[in-house]
Structures are given as structure tokens and as C-alpha cells.
Amino acid sequence: MSLRSALTPVVTRWRTANPYALDTALAALVLFAVSLQWMFPDEGDDPLTWRGWLLGAGTALPLIWRRRAPCAAACAVSVATPAQALLHAPPPDVMYGGMVVLYTLATVGKPWQRRMMLVCWVIGVVATMQHQSNKEPFEYAFHLMGIICAYALGMLTRVQRAYTTELEDRARRLERERAADTARARAEERSRIARDMHDILAHAVSLMVVQAEAGPVVVRKDPERAEATFDTIAATGRDAMAQLRKILGVLKEEQERANGTAVLRLPQPSVTALPGLIRQVGESTGLRVELRTTGEPCPLSSDTEVAVYRVVQEALTNTVKHARASRAVVGLHWAEERLTLTVTDDGRGPSSSQGGHGLIGIRERAAACGGDAETGSGPDGGFRVLVRLPAATDRQEALG
The missing domain is CATH 3.30.565.10 (Histidine kinase-like ATPase, C-terminal domain)
Incomplete structure (x- = not known):
């Protein structure tokens, strides 16, 4: 079994799961990542305080509402993240919450929301880095690349979803058109069969009626002609029955072959x-x-x-x-x-x-x-x- 086939059921269950449960799990995961600084502290000038941890939690907990209120959740994370950095309590090593909300807005947000948020985060990262002690030049690039990559990933997801939606809509339209074409073909075929059966029956019955009406007259006057008349009635009836059996037989055969779509292909007169x-x-x-x-x-x-x-x-x-x-x-x-x-x-x-x-x-x-x-x-x-x-x-x- 390939890795892709093994992961497909997991991905399917993940996509169909309760979105609120998934967002809560994601917020808990981000909160755990933010708390690693307190679990494994390193030496530095930034103190580890409860206020800093609460601000770090403020970058994670709003993610619970990131799909119900993406712009509000992004604003809450955007306020808590620079506040944590400016108060040095301590500043976040990685802006997990910021990358998640940027990805979310790029995926589901309106154009002005996602563009404004991206610009604000770029400016905010540069501004807050100026107040961080012991900053290194590579840290600018690290944080900026992180938020830009998150935004780009969100835009890619947005385009992929739009493309998938368009393919699904096209498939549904094609299915509706195919069903309409099938229904129209069936209606036309039913109409053609009805016309053929009408022509066959009307012609045969008319001839039989004319002969039958003349039968009592010629029986008394010309027995030989009467016998010929009755033979004509019988031959006309047999011919009509043979044609009807042929139509119904071919119709049944084509219905079984085409799963209910009847298309007659009988030898036709010319x-x-x-x-x-x-x-x-x-x-x-x-x-x-x-x-x-x-x-x-x-x-x-x-x-x-x-x-x-x-x-x-x-x-x-x-x-x-x-x-x-x-x-x-x-x-x-x-x-x-x-x-x-x-x-x-x-x-x-x-x-x-x-x-x-x-x-x-x-x-x-x-x-x-x-x-x-x-x-x-x-x-x-x-x-x-x-x-x-x-x-x-x-x-x-x-x-x-």
C-alpha cells in the first residue's frame, strides 16, 4: 500500500470532521508551541512572566473562531503578538498564531482584508524587531519569510479550492446536460415509436375495416370474392402483428442493452x-x-x-x-x-x-x-x- 493511499482516508476524515473541533485542536497545538518557551527556558534578557504567557495564549485562543470570524480572530492575534514582543515578556520565537491567521485570511478572507493584514504584519514585524534585544539580522528574514510563506500557501489553497469548485460545477452541469439530452432523446424516441405504431395500426385496421364491411355483401353475391376478402383481412392482420412484434422486440432488446434508453434500429421502408x-x-x-x-x-x-x-x-x-x-x-x-x-x-x-x-x-x-x-x-x-x-x-x- 502506498503512502498516498494510506493517507487518503485520514485526509478525508479530517476534511469532513467538525470544523470547530479542528480549530480548537489547532488552537491547543499553537498554545502548546507558544508554551515551549516556558517549558524549556533559555538564558536571555527577556523575563518569563505570567503576563507574557497570557499574551502568548492570546495569540492562540482566537484561532478557535478563525473560520466563524476570520477577520476578528486575525485582529486579536495581531494585537497580542506585537504586545508580547514590545513588553519583552518574552517576544515569540516563532509567530505561530500570526502565520495561521494570515493563511486563513488568504484562504477565505475578502481581498481588502487579506491585503491589509499582510501589509500590517510586514510593517509590524519590522517595527517590533527594532524593540527586541539581541536581535540578529537573519531574524528579520526568518519572520518575514514565515508570514509571507503562510500567506502564499493560503492563496494557493484558495486558488486550488476555486479550481476544484469550478471542476465540480462543470461536472454537475455536464451531468445535468447529459440527463437533459437523455430525457430529450427518450422523448423523441417515444414520439417516433408512437408515430410508427399509429401508422402501422391505423393503416392495417383501416384496410381490415373496409374489407370487413364489404364481407357480408359479397358473401351472398360472390362467395369466392368473399373468401378472398377474408384472406386479405387475415393477411393484413398478420402483417400488422408481425411489424408490432418486431418493434416491441427490438425496443425491449435496446432497452436492456442501453439501461432504459430505447433507440430503435429497425429496417425502415423507403x-x-x-x-x-x-x-x-x-x-x-x-x-x-x-x-x-x-x-x-x-x-x-x-x-x-x-x-x-x-x-x-x-x-x-x-x-x-x-x-x-x-x-x-x-x-x-x-x-x-x-x-x-x-x-x-x-x-x-x-x-x-x-x-x-x-x-x-x-x-x-x-x-x-x-x-x-x-x-x-x-x-x-x-x-x-x-x-x-x-x-x-x-x-x-x-x-x-
Whole structure:
């Protein structure tokens, strides 16, 4: 075990101990050091008196309050120390109390307090040394270096504490920012999952409802078509269940891997899947859907590819559920590195039932990809969904 690892628990306990108990112990230690002159007297012209000992105690006892009232404690020590030296009863060999209060003020005092105290002690040491008998030149340097070193050590401690505090504050800010980023990512992911599940369920259920409503009619008139209708309902339901199981399975796996942070990475549909979607809607509902493409296609980011598919899916689902339309047109217009997507029908136009989560999801998807969406009446009647989406900025983004 290294010396540092052995001392770390001791230092930790020392820092977390009661500060008043520590200051009392420090005052007792300084009082013991001051009393050494009386315990081991040497020959000299300065007498050892009780008055001198009391003045020496006056340089130690105020240290008990050095953290509660640092300036008052420093002033008390600053008065007792020169008084002891001027009365020759006897003068202190080492100014223990003075070095402690200078260190304390340099650490916790206000700028004017610590600067004023340092200047007063420098002047006081020089002045009191003039009244000390048998003084030696090196004693000036000894006392001056002692108080200056104590002050410098206090300033170093002050800077170190400020630096440590800044690091701790920065760590707390980074932790709060990380928690906020995590919460924001989770909220965005929950919103995306909700949109995907809404699109999958709404589309599948709408097709199933249309087929189920037509089932009783065709059962009596065309049994073979009725059988195909029920097969379509079953296939649509199985497809929806398979997609939901895939979403929930990957979500559970990612939650366990990321300790609760869900990040889905499912194979997502793209623009190339639109013909299949249109064919499915037409075969399942009897709605005539036409896909029209103009311009030269440009690469899209993976999120934009998914948004195009989901917008078309949601728009056609709304057409099947609400529009009472017989025909719909899906238009893809590529121009100036931008895709303009339109879905129009020849139904009854806007209604209050078409202002729900589906249209909100379309706007959210467009905004998330840096585009915008408009919904309302078409130029020739019916209902129109218009979405403008930007192309990928570079090849890497296009590849996702």
C-alpha cells in the first residue's frame, strides 16, 4: 500500500470532521508551541512572566473562531503578538498564531482584508524587531519569510479550492446536460415509436375495416370474392402483428442493452416501397391509386425516406377511412434537390374527423426532416396533403 493511499482516508476524515473541533485542536497545538518557551527556558534578557504567557495564549485562543470570524480572530492575534514582543515578556520565537491567521485570511478572507493584514504584519514585524534585544539580522528574514510563506500557501489553497469548485460545477452541469439530452432523446424516441405504431395500426385496421364491411355483401353475391376478402383481412392482420412484434422486440432488446434508453434500429421502408404500398391499398380496398413521378430523383436521408413512405401511408389511410373517394393520386415531384410529395383524392374534402393524430404526425415528420406540410382542399376538390422535403446534403447522409 502506498503512502498516498494510506493517507487518503485520514485526509478525508479530517476534511469532513467538525470544523470547530479542528480549530480548537489547532488552537491547543499553537498554545502548546507558544508554551515551549516556558517549558524549556533559555538564558536571555527577556523575563518569563505570567503576563507574557497570557499574551502568548492570546495569540492562540482566537484561532478557535478563525473560520466563524476570520477577520476578528486575525485582529486579536495581531494585537497580542506585537504586545508580547514590545513588553519583552518574552517576544515569540516563532509567530505561530500570526502565520495561521494570515493563511486563513488568504484562504477565505475578502481581498481588502487579506491585503491589509499582510501589509500590517510586514510593517509590524519590522517595527517590533527594532524593540527586541539581541536581535540578529537573519531574524528579520526568518519572520518575514514565515508570514509571507503562510500567506502564499493560503492563496494557493484558495486558488486550488476555486479550481476544484469550478471542476465540480462543470461536472454537475455536464451531468445535468447529459440527463437533459437523455430525457430529450427518450422523448423523441417515444414520439417516433408512437408515430410508427399509429401508422402501422391505423393503416392495417383501416384496410381490415373496409374489407370487413364489404364481407357480408359479397358473401351472398360472390362467395369466392368473399373468401378472398377474408384472406386479405387475415393477411393484413398478420402483417400488422408481425411489424408490432418486431418493434416491441427490438425496443425491449435496446432497452436492456442501453439501461432504459430505447433507440430503435429497425429496417425502415423507403420511397422504393411506395409501389407495393399503393398496390396493397388498391387490392385491399378497391380504391384506384395512381403514382406519378416527375423530375430527376435525388438521394434522400434515411429519415426522409421513411417520412415519405409514412406520409403516403397515413394519407391513403385517411382517404380510405374518411374521404369516401374512388380515386387517389400520389405525386412525387423532384426539383432543385427537394422532393414535393402530394396525395390527392376525389372524395368529399376536409372534415372535422380528419384533424386528428394522423395529420399531426404528418406535420411532425415533415418538420423533423427539415421540411413542411400543408393539408386541406385539393385544387379540383377532394382532400390534398402537400409535403416539401429537402434532399440529403451529402452522400454519407443519404446512406444514413
